[in-house]
Amino acid sequence: MPVTTLNGRSVHVNDEGFLTEYDEWDEDLAKVLAANIGVDLTDAHWKVIHFLREDYKAQGETPTTRRVQQVAGIPIKEQFVLFPKKPGRKMSYIAGVPKPHGCV
Amino acid sequence: MKRLLVLGGGTAGTMAVNKLRPRLSPQEWKITVVDPDEVHYYQPGYLFIPFGIYQPDEVRKPRKRFLPSGVDLVTTEVDRVVPEENHVLLTDGVRLDYDYLIIATGTTPRPDQTPGMDDESVWRDSVHEFYTFEGACALAEKLRGWDGGRLVVHITEMPIKCPVAPLEFTFLADAFFTEQGMRDRVEITYVTPLEGAFTKPVASRYLGDMLDERKIALEPDFMVERIDPETKTLVSYDEREIGFDLLVTVPLNMGSDMVARSGLGDDLNYVAVDKETLLSKKYDNIFAIGDASDIPASKAGSVAHFAMDLFPENFLRHVQGLAMHEKFDGHANCFIETGHGKGLLIDFNYETEPLPGKYPLPGIGPFSLLKETEMNHWGKVMFRWIYWNILLEGKELPVPALMSMAGKIREDV
Ligand SMILES: Cc1cc2nc3c(=O)[nH]c(=O)nc-3n(C[C@H](O)[C@H](O)[C@H](O)COP(=O)(O)OP(=O)(O)OC[C@H]3O[C@@H](n4cnc5c(N)ncnc54)[C@H](O)[C@@H]3O)c2cc1C
Numbered sequence: 001m002p003v004t005t006l007n008g009r010s011v012h013v014n015d016e017g018f019l020t021e022y023d024e025w026d027e028d029l030a031k032v033l034a035a036n037i038g039v040d041l042t043d044a045h046w047k048v049i050h051f052l053r054e055d056y057k058a059q060g061e062t063p064t065t066r067r068v069q070q071v072a073g074i075p076i077k078e079q080f081v082l083f084p085k086k087p088g089r090k091m092s093y094i095a096g097v098p099k100p101h102g103c104v
Numbered sequence: 105m106k107r108l109l110v111l112g113g114g115t116a117g118t119m120a121v122n123k124l125r126p127r128l129s130p131q132e133w134k135i136t137v138v139d140p141d142e143v144h145y146y147q148p149g150y151l152f153i154p155f156g157i158y159q160p161d162e163v164r165k166p167r168k169r170f171l172p173s174g175v176d177l178v179t180t181e182v183d184r185v186v187p188e189e190n191h192v193l194l195t196d197g198v199r200l201d202y203d204y205l206i207i208a209t210g211t212t213p214r215p216d217q218t219p220g221m222d223d224e225s226v227w228r229d230s231v232h233e234f235y236t237f238e239g240a241c242a243l244a245e246k247l248r249g250w251d252g253g254r255l256v257v258h259i260t261e262m263p264i265k266c267p268v269a270p271l272e273f274t275f276l277a278d279a280f281f282t283e284q285g286m287r288d289r290v291e292i293t294y295v296t297p298l299e300g301a302f303t304k305p306v307a308s309r310y311l312g313d314m315l316d317e318r319k320i321a322l323e324p325d326f327m328v329e330r331i332d333p334e335t336k337t338l339v340s341y342d343e344r345e346i347g348f349d350l351l352v353t354v355p356l357n358m359g360s361d362m363v364a365r366s367g368l369g370d371d372l373n374y375v376a377v378d379k380e381t382l383l384s385k386k387y388d389n390i391f392a393i394g395d396a397s398d399i400p401a402s403k404a405g406s407v408a409h410f411a412m413d414l415f416p417e418n419f420l421r422h423v424q425g426l427a428m429h430e431k432f433d434g435h436a437n438c439f440i441e442t443g444h445g446k447g448l449l450i451d452f453n454y455e456t457e458p459l460p461g462k463y464p465l466p467g468i469g470p471f472s473l474l475k476e477t478e479m480n481h482w483g484k485v486m487f488r489w490i491y492w493n494i495l496l497e498g499k500e501l502p503v504p505a506l507m508s509m510a511g512k513i514r515e516d517v
Pocket residue numbers: 111112113114115116117138139140141146147148149150151180181182183208209210211234235236265266269360362393394395396403404405406407408437438439
């Protein structure tokens with residue numbers, strides 16, 4: 001796995017730039033990742049990101065946009081507003097978890 | 105006497121009992137299959153029905169014919185599994201106890217899950233699907249009388265069974281309208297929630313080029329929110345709109361509601377299992393095989409087939425309290441019809457994406473991977489005979505269960 005430097009730290013990423021080590025993530029890193037893809041993080045974004053992290057930890061799998069709607073109660077429509085065009089991909093990228101299955 | 109219950113007698117359930125019956129002593133094991141439908145459908149054939157290539161009768165046969173003697177068939181729908189009590193309730197109130205349970209209830213298209221999709225004013229009129237027998241037949245009827253316009257082929261959400269089928273449908277439609285001398289009157293658009301034509305990069309590039317060559321427009325990253333039946337448009341969550349005269353959609357695919365009622369499913373009613381052994385993550389006496397499980401492999405008959413090459417050995421060891429040795433790798437092998445008597449073949453697994461090369465013999469074939477050939481088309485045509493006569497009965501095919509890199513050529517994306 002390639003190593004890259006983000007926010008002055010070296011972290012492990014895959015060939016698409018997704019973090020591969022769950023524990024290398026922190027909120028400061030999330031801000032850098034978000035800036036990389038042009039997302040400004042608001043409270044609404046953090047709510048999604050924290051859900052993704054917790055659900056991934058509990059289930060061992062990244063929740064899909066459908067699951068974020070069903071379990072966290074954040075409508076898919078809103079996810080598209082928060083993370084335009086590719087919510088599934090963008091939110092998992094910022095949350096430091098793998099892309100959800102649906103888009104494998 | 106131990107009881108093995110198999111819910112669903114489709115591709116996977118049928119293969120499983122054919123492989124297990126000879127290996128489980130009839131004095132010790134009673135095997136029962138539960139499936140409400142007395143007809144077994146060859147679902148890959150649904151692709152050809154709309155174009156009149158297959159007739160409806162070529163894709164259905166009595167289910168009983170494919171179950172071995174010594175296996176009972178109960179033709180009632182399962183209402184739910186009560187896993188804590190090791191029994192299953194049928195919709196007619198009958199209770200069936202089990203020692204071991206295999207869930208093989210597959211996945212089905214659910215047009216009711218997208219607002220507007222099954223609206224009576226458009227459903228099976230300007231909005232069609234070919235993922236069910238009825239849908240494929242209705243679409244055949246529609247295409248016979250259609251005189252052109254905007255054809256939109258659409259995938260609602262992944263995962264779907266046979267993820268290449270909508271692409272094949274698109275290629276066959278292009279060929280069909282060309283042969284009918286009306287291709288210039290049909291505008292074809294392929295609309296997908298994926299970033300490109302297919303799920304994996306190398307194949308996506310090959311297949312994307314094939315859409316281009318056929319003057320088929322590609323609309324990627326499209327997540328449908330609803331269908332407006334009045335204006336006949338697909339509307340996405342990010343407010344893009346695509347108008348159609350004829351929409352051929354693949355509705356959201358979901359596992360059986362029975363799985364949800366049993367508390368065994370995820371958000372799409374798929375049963376959580378270990379991806380190498382197919383054993384439930386929650387219950388030590390429940391397996392889920394075929395499309396019903398949540399393994400991150402294609403939902404395809406070929407995947408079920410390769411998995412079933414390994415499954416019996418694991419099952420026999422597991423019931424004796426031994427560790428399971430065989431580890432499934434997600435191997436899939438799909439012929440892709442591309443029209444005008446040609447086809448493509450892809451071969452891949454959990455780890456390795458579809459690559460070009462030859463299959464099954466390196467350098468020889470006779471099948472070519474990711475390349476359009478007539479031989480690949482014949483592979484697909486032969487497959488129907490192989491399905492009815494070899495696969496369902498659990499006989500061996502001369503190809504290995506686990507994917508092999510021999511014959512494949514690695515490429516840089
Ligand atoms: C259009 C199309 C094209 C395809 N093309 C290909 C291809 O080219 N190659 C390929 O490998 N695969 C292809 N497939 C996929 C393939 O058909 C499936 O992956 C395969 O049939 C899965 O087998 P299964 O046993 O898991 O499910 P199924 O074969 O669907 O069987 C499920 C069974 O469960 C029963 N059932 C459901 N609910 C209940 C309940 N509550 N109680 C009791 N029984 C129940 C159903 O009646 C059914 O008989 C295609 C599918 C479609 C739709």
